[in-house]
Amino acid sequence: MNQATDEYDVIVLGAGPVGENLADRTRAAGLSTVIVERELVGGECSYWACVPSKSLLRPVLARAEARQVPGLREAVGGSLVAADVFAHRDKHVGNWTDDGALTWLDSAGIDLVRGHGRLVGPRRVAVTPPDGSDGAERTLTARHAVAVCTGTRAALPDMPGIAEARPWTSREATSSATVPERLIIVGGGVVAAEMATAWCGLGSRVTVLVRGSGLLNRIEPFAGELVAETLREAGAEIRTGTSVKGLARPGGVAGPVTVTLESGEQLEADEVLFATGRAPHTADVGLDAVGLEPGGWLKVDETCRVTDVPDGWLYAAGDVNHRALLTHQGKYQARIAGAAIGARARGVERLDTGRWGEYATTADEAAVPQVVFTDPEVAAVGLTAEQAESEGRNIRVVDYDMGQVEGAVLYADGYRGRARMVVDLDRGHLVGVTFVGPGVSELLHSATVAVAGEVPVARLWHAVPSFPTISEIWLRLLETYRG
Known part of the structure; x- marks a missing residue:
């Protein structure tokens, strides 16, 4: 395969909101920057998480609030029109095309290379073209920095029958164009609570299986209690202290799913959503080529520079560093990391990385904001x-x-x-x-x-x-x- 070599000041792996923001900051610092992306420019948040989930939730929440307003509740007594809700969502995800994001990249002067990028040495990234596309593998070289902004993926547990049952993850839950009559949700965190709210509002009979004592256990206890109360009033069933030990879908993807609990009880649903956490997208980005363990979280300093790599050229912003798994926090990290890369490229030796300093991601541990769009x-x-x-x-x-x-x-x-x-x-x-x-x-x-x-x-x-x-x-x- 022919090799093409390109040199930039900065290479960014991942074109989600984090990668886009980091690239924007390095370009603002006058550094030539390229983003490598194997899927859609805009990333998980834009197409399979924040944007589509809130598009699904908005009609559900607006109706719930309208029903509490005298003179209006009678006008909104019916069911939601699912087809219109899905069309609203599809519009806001650009029908799963990234044309708008490409226009922004071009206006910002940021280059894009489509394909799978992996580290092959210090400051070097090999890019394999997307499946089915023509072109040779390219090797990109960075003069100053490579930033890993590849995010996370849904973490599925290892249990009997899960591969054959093909359960929903957050991707399927936010992109489905049909309303399952019966939906089982495994998990008790933000994704579980929001998707229970959305699909219950759209007409599914929802059962939430929570291994712990309640919903949203990382927030003040009364939050999960109030959300659970409203979900139950809307018809959802919430079971706490419940673990799943196996799945089966004997009729194939079109048939119902049987969920077997640790107690031996079996439940049946049309779809099962596993909202049981996230894992870093670092298994196949070449970490071993620079002495790091593939598949793990990347440890970083206050400027998001990876601490276990000599010479300080590798950065990791967003979910991959496990500091705060939220889009807005990842963008915050990206702005600081991009500014730090620019300052170091100019030869600034001492950056203000003290608490609340210009180049410190202090908010990741002191002031992380989060909204859960439930009722x-x-x-x-x-x-x-x-x-x-x-x-x-x-x-x-x-x-x-x-x-x-x-x-x-x-x-x-x-x-x-x-x-x-x-x-x-x-x-x-x-x-x-x-x-x-x-x-x-x-x-x-x-x-x-x-x-x-x-x-x-x-x-x-x-x-x-x-x-x-x-x-x-x-x-x-x-x-x-x-x-």
């Missing part, structure tokens, strides 16, 4: 009370019923929700905030600013919320704190 919504940033206590912090936890806030009362009849702020008493600022309730996602950035900015609680007293809005929850929390 009710869950929005959280920073530490839970349990996490703060486990760090040995001297804290005070302040809770408030969001349904007692005037803005919430006007927003929806029977508004159910709860808010919590976690205050570090020794430092006098917030280290964590959680909101649960309809419409709370838009409250989250104010909490993120307070946590990331380490704003003194005394100063927050002077941040006056407008009346009558749900944001008056801040006033109620602070009043309760002051006593």
Whole structure:
């Protein structure tokens, strides 16, 4: 096979949001940059995760909220039109084409090489053309840096019958064009909770099998409790402390799936979704060629530079470094990593990597925001009370019923929700905030600013919320704190 060699300042493996943002920052720094991508430019988030899932969820949540508004609930009493929901989703994923993303790459001056990229030595990447395409393998060389931004894949457990049963992962759950009559979801995290909300709203009879004690166990406990309560009211069955030991689909992909539990009980469904975690997409990117273990998470420093590779040329941003598996955090890392690559290329020897420094990904451990688009919504940033206590912090936890806030009362009849702020008493600022309730996602950035900015609680007293809005929850929390 003929070899073609190309040289760039920076090579980025993976054209998802993380790779795109890192490449954008290195181009802004004046560095020639190429992205290598074997699937669609835009990545998992754009086509099989964040965007399609929220497109499916939006009609479900809008209907749920409308049913709580007097004078409107009668107008939205019917079922959702699934075909229209799917068309809405398909529009927002570009019908699984990446034409729009290619236009942006071209406007940003970023080159694209389609195919599977793998490291073959320091600063060298071999690219195999996509299956079925013509062309020789190309070897790309980086003058300054290679960045691995390949993300994660759904992690399926090793159990009897799983390969033959061909269960859904998050990809199938967000791209299906039919509504299964019966859907079993295995897992209790964000994907499980959101997909239970979406498919229950679209008409599936949903059963959620949670190995642990409840949903969303990495967030404050009341969040999962409120989401589970609403799901049950919508007709979903949620079983906790339940493990699956085997699957069978004897009739092939068109037939029903039998799920065997550890107890020996068997359940039948039309589809089964495994939402049981993520694994890094690093098994086949050539890590062994640079002395790293294939298939593992990549350990990085504050600038996302891989710590176990000499000479500091290899970076890893986004899910692959396991710091914070969220698209917006990966993009945050990418912006910092891209800026650090640019500064080092200019010969800057000492970068500000101290806490909250210009080249430090401090928010990954101190102020990670997350929204779960369930009914009710869950929005959280920073530490839970349990996490703060486990760090040995001297804290005070302040809770408030969001349904007692005037803005919430006007927003929806029977508004159910709860808010919590976690205050570090020794430092006098917030280290964590959680909101649960309809419409709370838009409250989250104010909490993120307070946590990331380490704003003194005394100063927050002077941040006056407008009346009558749900944001008056801040006033109620602070009043309760002051006593």
